[in-house]
Amino acid sequence: MADTSFDLIVIGTGPGGYVAAIRASQLGMKTAVVERDHLGGICLNWGCIPTKALLRSAEVFHLMKHADAYGLSAKEVGFDARKVVERSRKVAGQLNAGVKHLMRKNKITVFDGAGRLDGVAGGLRKVAVTDKDKKTTALTAKNVILATGARARQLPGLESDGKLxxxxxxxxxxxxxxxxxxxxxxxxxxxxxxxxxxxxxxxxxxxxxxxxxxxxxxxxxxxxxxxxxxxxxxxxxxxxxxxxxxxxxxxxxxxxxxxxxxxxxxxxxxxxxxGIVGNVENIGLEGTKVKVDRTHVVIDQWGFTGEPNVYAIGDLCGPPWLAHKASHEGVIAVEHIAGLKGLHPLDVTKVPGCTYCQPQVASVGFTEKAAKDKGYQVKVGRFPFIGNGKAIALGEADGMVKTVFDAKTGELLGAHMIGAEVTELIQGYTIARTAESTEAELMHTVFPHPTLSEMMHEAVLAAYGRVIHI
Structure with a gap:
C-alpha cells in the first residue's frame, strides 16, 4: 500500500505545482502531488505548449504561401486541419509523458483524483483525494501547496457551448x-x-x-x-x-x-x-483562514495563505496569469517552507509577458505611461526592425524595440518589442531588470552580428541619443 504521509502535498500539477514538487524533492522533502486530470495541467496539455504548436504550423503555412519572396516556389500549398491539430496533441502528449518521468526521477508520489483540504489531525494537514471511481484516499502532510489553477471566465449570455x-x-x-x-x-x-x-x-x-x-x-x-x-x-x-x-x-x-x-x-x-477565474471551489477552503478575492486566493510574498501550513501559487492567486510566474512562485513557496535564508519575493515587474501572434509581442517592466504615472522622468529609445540587417535577411522587417529608462539613475524601467522572435529576445532585458542594470552596462555589452538582438543594443543607444543604424 502506498504511503499516505508526506512532508509536502501539492494539489495540482501545472507548471506551478509540478515545479514546486520537484524543488521540494531536491530539498529532501517527502513529496506527493494530486492531479485530477493530466500531469502538466492546462499549460502543457491545453494551453501554452499545444497552442504554440498550432501557431508554428500557421507560421510555416504563412512562409509557404510567401515562398516567392525568398526565391522559392511551392505549388498547391494547402493544409489539413485535422493533421495540424493532431501534431499539436502529440506535442502535448510528449510533454505530459515528460512530467511523468520527472515525477518518477524525483521520487514524487502521484495521486490521481481531486484533492481538497480536510482539516488538521495531530498537527498535520489532512488532504482527501477522490478518484474517478469516487474512492477517497486520506493523506496527511506537514504542508500543503494549492496549485489548482484557473479556467475560462464565462460571461452571462455569452457562455460557451462547445460547438458554436x-x-x-x-x-x-x-x-x-x-x-x-x-x-x-x-x-x-x-x-x-x-x-x-x-x-x-x-x-x-x-x-x-x-x-x-x-x-x-x-x-x-x-x-x-x-x-x-x-x-x-x-x-x-x-x-x-x-x-x-x-x-x-x-x-x-x-x-x-x-x-x-x-x-x-x-x-x-x-x-x-x-479572462479566467480561479479554481477555488471544492478544494476545502470552507472553514479555513484562506481568503478569496474575486475568485482568487489571497497570499503574501511567500505564497502563504494565512491558514497554517497552507500555501497557494500560480493562476489560482491572481495576475499575471503566466506559467513562468507560477513556476517561480512554486520555488519561492517551497524554499520558504524549507526555511532557506536570503530568499527574494517575486517582483512582478520583472516577469516577462509574451504573445505568440504574428507578429510576436513581448515586454517586461513598466510601459512608458506607467513609468510616467509613477513619477519617473524617463528616457525612451526606439529602434525599427527595418534598420537591422538580420531582420531584412529573414524577410521580417516589420517591428520595433522600445526601451524606457529612468532619466535620473539610468535604471531600465521597461522594454517592449513587436516583431519576429521577440518572445526569445525579451529575456535579455529581463536579465537586465533582474540584475538592476543601467544603460551603462547595456551600452558596454557586445551584441553579436548579424542578429536580431542588435536591435536591443540600438534601442538602448537611442534613448541616449547615440543610435547608430537609423
Whole structure:
C-alpha cells in the first residue's frame, strides 16, 4: 500500500505545482502531488505548449504561401486541419509523458483524483483525494501547496457551448477551420487564436471592450500590432461590447455595441477569451483562514495563505496569469517552507509577458505611461526592425524595440518589442531588470552580428541619443 504521509502535498500539477514538487524533492522533502486530470495541467496539455504548436504550423503555412519572396516556389500549398491539430496533441502528449518521468526521477508520489483540504489531525494537514471511481484516499502532510489553477471566465449570455461558442479548449481542437470567426477579447489568448485562424483563412473579427488591443502592452506596441493585424485582414472593434449571441444551426449572430451604435455580425464560430477565474471551489477552503478575492486566493510574498501550513501559487492567486510566474512562485513557496535564508519575493515587474501572434509581442517592466504615472522622468529609445540587417535577411522587417529608462539613475524601467522572435529576445532585458542594470552596462555589452538582438543594443543607444543604424 502506498504511503499516505508526506512532508509536502501539492494539489495540482501545472507548471506551478509540478515545479514546486520537484524543488521540494531536491530539498529532501517527502513529496506527493494530486492531479485530477493530466500531469502538466492546462499549460502543457491545453494551453501554452499545444497552442504554440498550432501557431508554428500557421507560421510555416504563412512562409509557404510567401515562398516567392525568398526565391522559392511551392505549388498547391494547402493544409489539413485535422493533421495540424493532431501534431499539436502529440506535442502535448510528449510533454505530459515528460512530467511523468520527472515525477518518477524525483521520487514524487502521484495521486490521481481531486484533492481538497480536510482539516488538521495531530498537527498535520489532512488532504482527501477522490478518484474517478469516487474512492477517497486520506493523506496527511506537514504542508500543503494549492496549485489548482484557473479556467475560462464565462460571461452571462455569452457562455460557451462547445460547438458554436468556444473557449480556448475547443478552439485548440477545431474539426475544421471556420470561414468566419468572432473573437471576444484581445488579450494574449484571444489574439493568438485570432492570428492562428486568420492565417488559415478565417474572416476574423476581434471585439475588445477597452480602447486598444493587447491592452496591457505599451500603447505604441498596441497601435503597431493593430495596424499589423488589420493589414492581415482582421477586423478589430475596440471600445466595443458583445451584448448578445443568437445561435442558429451552424452560425451565431452577435449584437455588438460600439460608440453608441449597435450592429449585428453573423459568424460560423465565436471564441470567448475574456479572462479566467480561479479554481477555488471544492478544494476545502470552507472553514479555513484562506481568503478569496474575486475568485482568487489571497497570499503574501511567500505564497502563504494565512491558514497554517497552507500555501497557494500560480493562476489560482491572481495576475499575471503566466506559467513562468507560477513556476517561480512554486520555488519561492517551497524554499520558504524549507526555511532557506536570503530568499527574494517575486517582483512582478520583472516577469516577462509574451504573445505568440504574428507578429510576436513581448515586454517586461513598466510601459512608458506607467513609468510616467509613477513619477519617473524617463528616457525612451526606439529602434525599427527595418534598420537591422538580420531582420531584412529573414524577410521580417516589420517591428520595433522600445526601451524606457529612468532619466535620473539610468535604471531600465521597461522594454517592449513587436516583431519576429521577440518572445526569445525579451529575456535579455529581463536579465537586465533582474540584475538592476543601467544603460551603462547595456551600452558596454557586445551584441553579436548579424542578429536580431542588435536591435536591443540600438534601442538602448537611442534613448541616449547615440543610435547608430537609423
Amino acid at each position: 461558442v468556444w473557449t480556448y479548449k475547443e478552439a485548440m481542437v477545431p474539426p475544421s477551420i471556420p470561414k468566419s470567426l468572432l473573437v471576444i477579447g484581445s488579450g494574449a489568448i484571444g489574439i493568438e487564436f485570432a492570428s492562428f485562424f486568420r492565417t488559415f483563412g478565417s474572416e476574423v473579427t476581434v471585439v475588445e471592450v477597452l480602447e486598444r488591443v493587447l491592452p496591457v502592452e505599451d500603447e505604441e506596441i498596441s497601435a503597431f500590432a493593430r495596424k499589423a493585424f488589420e493589414k492581415q485582414g482582421m477586423k478589430i472593434l475596440t471600445g466595443a461590447t458583445v451584448k448578445a449571441l443568437k445561435k442558429a444551426a451552424d452560425s451565431v449572430t452577435a449584437t455588438v455595441e460600439s460608440g453608441g451604435k449597435t450592429q449585428e455580425l453573423t459568424v460560423e464560430r465565436v471564441i470567448s477569451a475574456v
